[in-house]
Amino acid sequence: MDWETVIGIETHAQLSTASKIFSGAATQFGAAPNAQACAVDIALPGVLPVLNKGAVERAIRFGLAVGATVNRRSVFARKNYFYPDLPKGYQISQYELPIVTGGVIKIRTGNGEKTVRLTRAHLEEDAGKSLHEDFHGMSGIDLNRAGTPLLEIVTEPDMRSAEEAVAYAKELHRLVRWIGICDGNMQEGSFRCDANVSVRPKGSTVLGTRREIKNLNSFRFLQQAIEYEVRWQIETLQSGDSIQQATVLFDPDTGETRMMRTKEDAHDYRYFPDPDLLPLDVSAELLAQILQEQPELPQAKLERYQPDFGLSAYDADVLTQSRETAEYFEDMVNRLGSPEAKVCANWITGELAAALNRAGIDITQSPVSSEQLAWLIARIVDGTISSSAAKDVFQSLWQRKNVAVAALSAPPPSLRASIKVDNFVSTAREEVDNIIEQLGLKQISDAGALEKVIAEILAANPKSVEEFRAGKEKAFNALVGQAMKATRGKGNPARINEILKKKLAG
Amino acid sequence: MLNSTLKQLSALLTQKKLSSAELTQSCLDRVARLNPGLNAFLTVDADRSLAQARAADAQIAAGKAQPLTGIPVAHKDIFCAKGWRTTCGSKMLANFVSPYDAHVVEQLNAAGAVILGKTNMDEFAMGSSSETGFWGPVKNPWDRTRVAGGSSGGSAAAVAARIAPVAIGTDTGGSIRQPAAFSGICGLKPTYGVVSRYGMVAFASSLDQGGPMGKSAEDLALLLNVMAGFDARDSTSLERPAEDYARALEAPPAGDRARPLGGLRIGVPKEYFGEGLGSDVAAAVEAALAQFEKLGAKRIAISLPNTGLSVPAYYVIAPAEASSNLSRFDGVRYGYRAAEYGDLADMYAKSRAQGFGAEVKRRILIGTYVLSHGYYDAYYLKAQKIRRLIAQDFAEAYKQCDLIMGPTAPSVAFALGSMSSDPVQMYLNDIYTTAANLAGLPAMSIPCGFGEGGMPAGLQIAGNYFAEARMLGAAHQYQLATDWHLRQPAGTE
Numbered sequence: 001m002d003w004e005t006v007i008g009i010e011t012h013a014q015l016s017t018a019s020k021i022f023s024g025a026a027t028q029f030g031a032a033p034n035a036q037a038c039a040v041d042i043a044l045p046g047v048l049p050v051l052n053k054g055a056v057e058r059a060i061r062f063g064l065a066v067g068a069t070v071n072r073r074s075v076f077a078r079k080n081y082f083y084p085d086l087p088k089g090y091q092i093s094q095y096e097l098p099i100v101t102g103g104v105i106k107i108r109t110g111n112g113e114k115t116v117r118l119t120r121a122h123l124e125e126d127a128g129k130s131l132h133e134d135f136h137g138m139s140g141i142d143l144n145r146a147g148t149p150l151l152e153i154v155t156e157p158d159m160r161s162a163e164e165a166v167a168y169a170k171e172l173h174r175l176v177r178w179i180g181i182c183d184g185n186m187q188e189g190s191f192r193c194d195a196n197v198s199v200r201p202k203g204s205t206v207l208g209t210r211r212e213i214k215n216l217n218s219f220r221f222l223q224q225a226i227e228y229e230v231r232w233q234i235e236t237l238q239s240g241d242s243i244q245q246a247t248v249l250f251d252p253d254t255g256e257t258r259m260m261r262t263k264e265d266a267h268d269y270r271y272f273p274d275p276d277l278l279p280l281d282v283s284a285e286l287l288a289q290i291l292q293e294q295p296e297l298p299q300a301k302l303e304r305y306q307p308d309f310g311l312s313a314y315d316a317d318v319l320t321q322s323r324e325t326a327e328y329f330e331d332m333v334n335r336l337g338s339p340e341a342k343v344c345a346n347w348i349t350g351e352l353a354a355a356l357n358r359a360g361i362d363i364t365q366s367p368v369s370s371e372q373l374a375w376l377i378a379r380i381v382d383g384t385i386s387s388s389a390a391k392d393v394f395q396s397l398w399q400r401k402n403v404a405v406a407a408l409s410a411p412p413p414s415l416r417a418s419i420k421v422d423n424f425v426s427t428a429r430e431e432v433d434n435i436i437e438q439l440g441l442k443q444i445s446d447a448g449a450l451e452k453v454i455a456e457i458l459a460a461n462p463k464s465v466e467e468f469r470a471g472k473e474k475a476f477n478a479l480v481g482q483a484m485k486a487t488r489g490k491g492n493p494a495r496i497n498e499i500l501k502k503k504l505a506g
Numbered sequence: 507m508l509n510s511t512l513k514q515l516s517a518l519l520t521q522k523k524l525s526s527a528e529l530t531q532s533c534l535d536r537v538a539r540l541n542p543g544l545n546a547f548l549t550v551d552a553d554r555s556l557a558q559a560r561a562a563d564a565q566i567a568a569g570k571a572q573p574l575t576g577i578p579v580a581h582k583d584i585f586c587a588k589g590w591r592t593t594c595g596s597k598m599l600a601n602f603v604s605p606y607d608a609h610v611v612e613q614l615n616a617a618g619a620v621i622l623g624k625t626n627m628d629e630f631a632m633g634s635s636s637e638t639g640f641w642g643p644v645k646n647p648w649d650r651t652r653v654a655g656g657s658s659g660g661s662a663a664a665v666a667a668r669i670a671p672v673a674i675g676t677d678t679g680g681s682i683r684q685p686a687a688f689s690g691i692c693g694l695k696p697t698y699g700v701v702s703r704y705g706m707v708a709f710a711s712s713l714d715q716g717g718p719m720g721k722s723a724e725d726l727a728l729l730l731n732v733m734a735g736f737d738a739r740d741s742t743s744l745e746r747p748a749e750d751y752a753r754a755l756e757a758p759p760a761g762d763r764a765r766p767l768g769g770l771r772i773g774v775p776k777e778y779f780g781e782g783l784g785s786d787v788a789a790a791v792e793a794a795l796a797q798f799e800k801l802g803a804k805r806i807a808i809s810l811p812n813t814g815l816s817v818p819a820y821y822v823i824a825p826a827e828a829s830s831n832l833s834r835f836d837g838v839r840y841g842y843r844a845a846e847y848g849d850l851a852d853m854y855a856k857s858r859a860q861g862f863g864a865e866v867k868r869r870i871l872i873g874t875y876v877l878s879h880g881y882y883d884a885y886y887l888k889a890q891k892i893r894r895l896i897a898q899d900f901a902e903a904y905k906q907c908d909l910i911m912g913p914t915a916p917s918v919a920f921a922l923g924s925m926s927s928d929p930v931q932m933y934l935n936d937i938y939t940t941a942a943n944l945a946g947l948p949a950m951s952i953p954c955g956f957g958e959g960g961m962p963a964g965l966q967i968a969g970n971y972f973a974e975a976r977m978l979g980a981a982h983q984y985q986l987a988t989d990w991h992l993r994q995p996a997g998t999e
Contacts, residue, residue: 039606043834045599045707046586046608048740078830080877082854089833141838270877272886275712275827277741 001238002202005230006210007165007195008157011172012150013182014126014190015058021125021149022049022092029188037128037143043087048276051076055149058181059099059123060282060290062151065179065297066118068103070287074122076277080270084141085128093152095271098122099280105155105175106299107167116168117156124150145189151181157196157207162226166219169193173219178298178323192217195226198243199233208233209243213250213257225250229257301326309333309341318349324364331370335423336377343377351391355398368397371428378419379432383492389441396435445492447499450483453491454499457482468504476500507532508668508999509992512577512725515671519566519576526566526576530559530620533578536669537623540998544645546654546663548583549591550623558620565618573728573752575618580670582661583624584631585716586705587611590621594707595629595639595657598835598842598861608705609737610674610716617732622670625660629863630832631681631709633657634935635925638865643922646689647995648961652919655685661719662689667998672720672729676706678713679820680914680939683951686719687914687964690953690993692981693719694726697971698946699744701730702737708831710824711742713943722991723952723981727751730974746972754975755982765802766983772798773808773907778938784917786957791913794954794965794984798911801983806907810899813941815892820940821933822876822889828866829873835861868929897945904970909980913938914951914964938966948974952981953990962993 020027023040040047063070077095100121107114128146130139153172159165173191176182184191193216198208213229216222228250233243245263250256273279298320305316319329325348332344352373356366376393379385385393421429436442444450457479458465464482467475483496507529510518518524534552541547555578562576586592586604588611593599607615614621628638636644636659644659646652647667654663658675662685665673675682677695686693694717701716708714718729731752736745762768774795779788799805837843837857844856862870876885903910915935925932942949947968954965969977985991 042839044586044606044840045592045594045602045604045834046703046705048704048708050739050741080830080833082833082836084836084838084850087834087839089836090830268879270830270874270879270882272826272830272877272882275710275742276708 003199003230003234003237004202004204005160005162005226006157006198006200006207007159007161007226008210009155009159009165009168009196010194011153011169012126012192012194013153013172013176015055015149015151015181016183017052017054017058017149019052019054020147021052021055021123023147025147027148029185029190031144033140033142034144037146041087041143041147043089049092049274051277051280052149055123056099056280056282057286057290058149059121059151060287061179061181061294062121062153062176063100063103064287064291064294065175066100066103066105068118068121069101070282071097071099071101072282073097074099074280074282076123076274076280077271078274081267083127083130084139085130085143085146087128087143087146091125091127092274092277093124094122097279099282105168105171107164107171109161109163109167114158114164116158116164119154119156121151121153124152126150151176157198162223162230165195165226166223169219169222174298174321179295180323186217186219189217193222195222195229197226197229197233199230199237209245211243211245211257212247214247214260216250221250221252224252224255225257228255232257295323298323298326309338309345311342311345315345315349318353319345322363324362328363328366328370332374332377335371335374336381336419340377340381340419343380344374347373347377351394355394367400368394369428371424372397372432375424375429375432378424379436381419383443383445383494385436385441385443386493389436389439389443392439392441393432393435396439397432442490443492444487444490445495447495450487450491450495450499451503453486454483454496454503457486458503465504476504509721509994510671511722512573512671512720512728515577516571516573516575520571522566526559526562526578526620527556529576530555530578530622533622533670536667540647540667540669543650544647544654544663544667545642546626546644546660546667546669547580547623548593548595548626548639548641548660551590554589555620555622558615562618562620572617574614574732576620577618577672578620578622578670579614579729580622580625580661580664580673581611582627582658582673582675584627584676584707585611585674586707587621587624590624592624592707593640594631595627595641596835596862596866597640599707600640600842602841604705606705609702609739610733611705613732613735614674619732622664625658625664625673627660628657628681629866630707630828631657631676631678631714632828632865632869634680634684634932635920635922636660636685637922637926638863640863645922646919646961647998648690649919649959652921652959652961653688655688655915655919657681657685658693658719659685659689662686662691662693665689665691665719665721666995668994672718672725674716674729674733675719676709676714676716677939677943678709678715678824679943680936682717682719683939683949683964683966684915684935686951687953687962687966688919690962690990690995691719691721692723692726692950692952692991693717694730694950694974694978695942695948696730696734696974697744697948698943699742700734700948700972700974702735702740702743704737704739704743708827710827711831712827713820713824715943722985723950723978724752724755724985726950727755727975727978727982730978749972749975751975751978754979762802765800767798767980768802770798770803770909770980771806771907772803773806773903773910775808775810775813775903775910775912777810777813778912782916782934782937783913784957787913787915787917787963790955790957790963791911791965795911797984797988798980801987803980808903808906808910810896810903810910810941812892812895812899813937816896816941816944817933817937819889819892819896820936820944821872822885823893823944825869825873826876826886826889827873829870829877832862832866832870837861865929893944896941900941900945900947900970908969909973909977910968912966914966915939918957918959918961918963942968947971948977950977950981952984953993955990962990
């Protein structure tokens with residue numbers, strides 16, 4: 001029998017507010033245990049929650065970014081259960097009326113584009129952390145994370161493979177970082193996924209019984225866990241057994257999922273509206289303001305870059321991996337003009353990406369600014385340096401070598417008309433130019449100097465001249481080679497070609 | 507001095523005829539003398555109180571006296587006060603010393619008031635008799651074989667016995683008004699949101715409201731002035747211009763001197779005078795209503811048709827919220843933890859079984875049940891619908907009248923232990939008081955005579971949202987014309 005996999009994903013994205021969702025305590029990662037847990041977080045008698053507006057704004061930003069309905073009224077509810085790292089004995093979440101309903105995420109896989117529908121996204125608080133080691137048989141409780149704002153984003157069961165699930169998670173990850181609502185740090189738990197997985201005979205329209213894989217905090221684990229789970233479910237069904245609805249955990253060491261609890265021992269959470277918090281009303285003004293502040297989204301940029309800048313689909317995709325990359329690219333294009341967009345893209349996806357990769361840093365930490373890189377390209381375009389020399393300059397810039405600024409001559413007038421010198425502050429220009437100077441990479445473009453060299457070469461190589469005139473194209477290349485050699489590689493090849501052609505024609 | 511009003515005490519203090527230290531010491535002496543018989547106080551800390559009193563005296567000396575500067579106030583043991591043991595009447599919090607001040611406590615401290623001590627109460631404010639607390643029942647100063655009412659019974663008894671000039675309490679279903687009625691004093695539950703709940707140990711969040719308790723409407727006004735006010739730490743706190751409730755009392759009456767309440771329309775709901783109301787209380791309330799008419803008010807017969815539903819709705823909503831609010835008392839971070847236990851579930855079960863008393867457990871069970879899957883709609887949701895109907899009843903009524911008056915409780919204070927075995931009978935004691943909490947409306951109780959056994963009876967004066975000043979004004983005029991509020995229990999001289 002052929003089987004079809006059905007996957008829905010719930011993601012907990014930690015919202016990037018400085019303080020917690022219902023208290024003023026800091027949310028920074030890595031503090032000493034319980035150093036960031038205030039009276040509200042540890043649920044002293046008599047304390048009350050106060051909603052953090054920043055968390056609400058981020059949830060709205062998300063809703064607008066995925067084309068969802070941002071509900072003008074939503075309600076916080078208490079989810080009641082006992083656990084030592086849940087100080088109040090209930091979690092404040094949203095239940096019947098979430099802040100965001102609907103919306104879509106577009107994904108691309110080897111099979112093309114697909115739209116994943118979102119069910120909802122709601123605000124809630126995170127629990128603390130239980131530590132079971134190093135306490136001599138007891139458990140340690142760290143409440144630093146208790147009350148951290150989360151946006152739980154829930155999809156419809158729209159994905160049909162682990163590949164699609166990973167594509168969805170990556171797209172969502174890119175989006176939440178892009179709109180600045182979550183730092184996306186998966187190792188620190190800022191972005192974690194639960195996958196609801198079921199299988200059914202191909203062609204069936206009835207959903208199979210699902211099992212939920214909890215707390216997957218890397219794309220690789222998401223992929224491995226789903227692949228294992230799908231195999232396990234198919235084998236189970238094929239052997240004649242049935243699937244029991246359950247919550248399971250993925251063990252990265254064995255690559256297997258294991259049962260955590262079944263539906264039978266599921267809690268009755270006794271949700272009810274939290275009487276300590278008023279219904280959350282979102283004003284039209286706030287919606288309009290957030291919509292206005294919303295950055296251009298990755299999907300829009302992706303669709304625009306190809307026609308606007310003549311980029312390949314690959315380039316457009318890489319440049320929109322993060323908002324910072326896109327901004328770096330657009331900053332370069334703004335300085336150099338659209339005609340250089342392709343060169344900019346090549347540098348970012350080539351030399352810069354490789355350097356970032358080697359250093360293990362992201363583009364915001366790049367020692368070479370978009371302005372410097374743009375000016376470097378301007379120096380290629382105006383013939384000051386060759387493309388290969390530019391790579392040496394780039395390495396110098398990267399290592400912050402030879403950037404000391406000396407007073408330098410004004411930029412040459414030979415820049416392409418589309419490049420405005422005014423688009424560059426002098427230090428970026430001077431830093432690049434200084435390196436070119438220091439490394440002696442400046443090309444010889446001066447017509448007089450080159451004409452003199454070429455005249456000498458023509459005189460010294462009559463045989464090549466004759467061969468060329470007889471129709472041997474190869475002879476021309478030999479002459480160019482001679483000229484480059486005579487200029488120690490610094491002759492501007494384009495100019496040399498130009499002058500040679502003119503002389504040979506004359 | 508025992509029967510002095512706050513104004514008189516404040517005058518003595520500012521004229522340096524009396525120091526706050528002396529006043530506080532004399533109150534502490536009365537605690538020492540009278541509390542063994544009354545069990546009104548759970549915690550006194552003379553050093554702390556006297557330190558506050560001396561600081562108040564310094565303020566007075568510096569000419570910075572406010573109306574409450576140097577006045578000792580008894581605090582129901584539900585308000586967190588920094589450095590004070592705050593037990594809520596429960597073994598669960600027997601050793602809990604609060605590291606912070608409730609908003610109300612902050613306000614009182616800033617006003618220069620002195621914390622006289624923490625008063626006894628029903629455990630976690632769950633009760634109508636102040637008998638359910640871990641440290642035993644409060645005794646009624648009028649008759650020590652009777653209850654003082656609850657849950658703010660300790661505060662009520664402290665004022666009635668003239669131990670404290672004024673006290674603060676909380677009212678979730680009548681917990682200020684009913685003990686005030688039983689103890690022959692005044693108590694007011696403000697409009698929901700007027701007094702911040704921050705630092706008040708939560709019983710039922712949508713119903714809880716702190717309020718003043720004292721001998722007269724005038725004293726309540728002065729105390730409410732300090733207790734009321736917006737607090738950003740309570741999301742249900744209301745941001746509105748400050749009101750001077752005391753000034754409202756001084757305002758020239760609407761009518762002429764002989765009929766100062768001329769034009770005031772008093773609604774008297776027929777449902778409040780039906781079956782279950784004791785004839786003694788009914789007679790006292792009738793006499794009070796006649797007095798109000800004499801003062802110029804007009805009596806209007808009204809109906810609050812859903813009155814009978816308020817107790818059932820209340821005893822669904824309040825336990826539901828309580829079951830969740832009390833989940834934090836789990837033995838993990840603070841409070842009582844069983845000495846011996848097996849695994850985690852056992853630690854929870856034993857700590858809570860041993861730490862909570864029977865009434866608290868009963869309400870947690872009821873609350874857990876009504877919120878459970880499959881029962882939520884039939885109980886919790888239904889109760890919320892009734893709650894809206896009750897609010898509508900009042901909205902209709904206040905189209906016809908300015909205030910609503912009737913009995914605070916169906917009887918005078920009953921004998922200790924007489925209702926403990928019949929929780930439903932006990933709950934029915936809240937028949938006239940719970941509706942105001944469900945609707946979020948203000949209501950108060952003032953003494954209006956005596957009933958069976960020479961026990962005080964209470965008149966309930968309820969108003970529309972933010973009608974506190976009007977209620978206090980009417981009560982004040984009544985108290986200018988009568989002396990029920992000045993009566994002091996025998997044996998407390």
